Amino acid sequence: MNAPQKSIHYEQYEFQKWKSFDAETIVEMPVSLTVNGEVWISFMCTPVNLEALAVGFLFNEGIIQKMDEVEDVRVCEHGDNVDVWLNHAAEQPTSWRRTSGCTGGVTAVDLLAKPNVSLSGNRLKVKPDAIGQMVEMLFESQSLYRETGGVHTSALTDGEKILVSAEDIGRHNTLDKIAGLCLMNDIWPEIRILITTGRISSEMLQKAAQINAPILISRTSPSSLSIEMAERYGITLIGYARKHRFNVYSNGERVGL
Secondary structure (H helix, E strand, O other): OOOOEEEEEEEEEEOOEEEEEEEEEEOOEEEEEEEOOEEEEEEEEOOOOHHHHHHHHHHHOOOOOOHHHEEEEEEOOOOOEEEEEEOOOOOOOOOOEEOOOOOOOEEOOOOOOOOOOOOOOOOOOOOHHHHHHHHHHHHHOOHHHHHHOOOEEEEEEOOOOEEEEEEEOOHHHHHHHHHHHHHHHOOOOOOOEEEEOOOEOHHHHHHHHHOOOOEEEEOOOEOHHHHHHHHHHOOEEEEOOOOOOOEEEEOHHHHOO
16 A cells, blocks of 8 residues: 655755755545546555545535445455446546646536535534634644655634545545545434635535535635536635635625624
8 A cells, every 4th residue: 555655855945055855745646537437537545544535536526315225345456456346337427527626626517507505505504613613623633744745634623623635736636535435434413514724616615515614714815606506506615714814705604793
């Protein structure tokens, strides 16, 4: 099995002097997804929680709805392929759309179509101060980031504690891993709030909707399309979240706006 980090050596130039360092860096590698014996796509990802990545991707793409549909999921001996066997036939999408996800995400979901999920009726309320507290909890869950840097982290919280967290070089992969971990461990809390270090683009918003998270919080910015989609899905979209400040881009009534 491949490790998520790799030892490296580098030279640093600072104040007209050179220094040598040994450190750890995040691993990025291609991992193929095989469904019912047929190769579908290759992820560019960090090789940790690969079973969850595969299962969560199929869930977020609408191929499966529950773990009962998965007969088996396993990573091959060399760590570069995940085999998923379903108890029903699954037709590979005829075309994959390249997304803006870092390391090159793909989806077959029509992000401009009418959403099949609506969270407008969700009455969840959180206090503004709780946003900063959740961001702090996200930082505390970043074990791989503390070792290597250069990696995104996302977490699912019920507002009180982190329930599931995932790290990957691709921000979109972290939400697939969270969906997969929830399915594999039967973790579906009534209150679902997603926090991420990554920029909120359209595919991130779609994955949050599939997970049924009415609040999506990011350390950085949303895209114009993700804001439009958040309005359609009924998701409260929060960006540039820090300990004492944040921006609300849609459905601000959940945080008292």
